[in-house]
Amino acid sequence: MTIPHDQLRGLIDHARWFGGKGREWTLAGVRRVGELPDAPDGLHVTIDLAEIAYDDGTTDYYQLPLALYAEPQDRLSHALVGEWDDEDHGYAYVYDALHDRESMALWLAAFAAHGVDPARHHDVRGELMFHRLPGHDLDIEAHSTLFSGEQSNSSVAFGEDALMKVFRKVTPGVNPDIAIHQVLTEAGSTHVAALYGWLDLVDDDADGTNSTIQLAMLQQFLRTASDGWDLALASVRNLFAEADLHADEVGGDFAGEAARLGTALAEVHADLAEHFPVEQRGADAASALADAMAGRLDAALDVVPDLAPYADSLRATFGRLRELDGIDVQQVHGDLHLGQTLRTVKGWKIVDFEGEPAKPLAERLLPDSVWRDVAGMIRSFDYAPRVVAMTAGGVDIGGEAEQRAYRASEWAARNRAAFLEAYTAALGTALDGAAGTLLDAYLADKVVYEAVYEARNRPGWLSIPLAALEESS
């Protein structure tokens, strides 16, 4: 019997990493693409690809690492996907392998055994290829722990040594997260976690050609790092707790960190400009970009009708971009926000160079303007105080909500200014007319993207981008 679709549908539908929420879809097929070598008796660790067909005719593929046990595993009851008569391995109790230390140990061992020697890149099934960069000995005794956060992919830490990110939505081609981490690691950048390795699926197409799907990456685990988003929220809470003090007078002021983030981003942009193509594009590129942004707005209006009152003003912002003589483009992060930054004792690190999860992979490695990343961070400086203000709750005694809104704006403006000043100073650029127009357009495009993202993933937070639009209208 092949894999029963109804059991997998439940897994996919409820997963945080499933990007098709809010759309009509069917599970069109499930294909086994790999199996990890050296599993003990009674266990098979497989990788399947689920084909999701949407009612608009488009298709996505999601990676499902599974653990097929001959016997039920009580310790994994929380990760049970179902039980069925597996085509390859007979009757099996099937679990999400990322929750299972036995299965993850096999993944790590495969990186250790097959990754470094090109002659041994191939796994026993001949489709999975484990790669490693030299310079780090993996701790193969380390136990795995699955991250529980809000993620588009799934991350598993191995002790204090390594972090493996398993890409969920996969597509043939180069994954920017791997490509960019490889370049920045080899360039000695101090602002990323070093890349240790990655896993490819070499897929034989029906016409006999090969295409590679990148399934996972393994990197340095920044175990003691603090998430930039959490640090920002803590700083806002400090400010809100001191009703009569300003941001610069409160202990947890974030402006120094915002400035250091600006410098870190500038250094990453400089490294990316050195190692990936840089182009100066003409007026056509500016107008094409404006059209793309306006197109995204039109599509967003169908999903979030609440955007309608702001549509004219947003279109005017994109219209100013259309008038520019040209734009400079290079490799950028593509989806930067505070949740993609980690504060370590050695400074800020930037993570997750995969770009915007909603975009096709091929588009995400295309050069873009650095102002896209700058806008992403600035939107995050706007989000953090609004989230704290929104969740502060309680009865509004004596205009507390109004006071909090005022202080939220103060926090956002202070950190935006510190970040921008440090960023432009480090690169020797200025936020002149054209750059200002670009930044405004990217800010508008991001707020539209956020409205759709929140409507689909966190409807309770849709008010955040809408409030930002209201404030600037």
Ligand SMILES: Nc1ncnc2c1ncn2[C@@H]1O[C@H](COP(=O)(O)OP(=O)(O)O)[C@@H](O)[C@H]1O
């Ligand atoms: N090298 C690392 N060490 C420690 N934590 C990390 C590392 N890379 C990412 N993280 C944390 O893991 C979480 C998910 O990482 P991310 O790359 O953003 O995944 P996704 O692509 O699923 O969004 C984030 O909260 C991030 O702070």
Ligand SMILES: O=P(O)(O)O[C@H]1O[C@H](CO)[C@@H](O[C@H]2O[C@H](CO)[C@@H](O)[C@H](O)[C@H]2O)[C@H](O)[C@H]1O
């Ligand atoms: O981290 P991802 O690449 O999956 O990015 C997506 O999810 C983000 C939320 O986790 C989302 O970011 C938005 O919410 C953040 C707070 O949770 C906020 O700091 C960002 O400014 C805001 O855009 C991101 O847009 C989305 O692509």
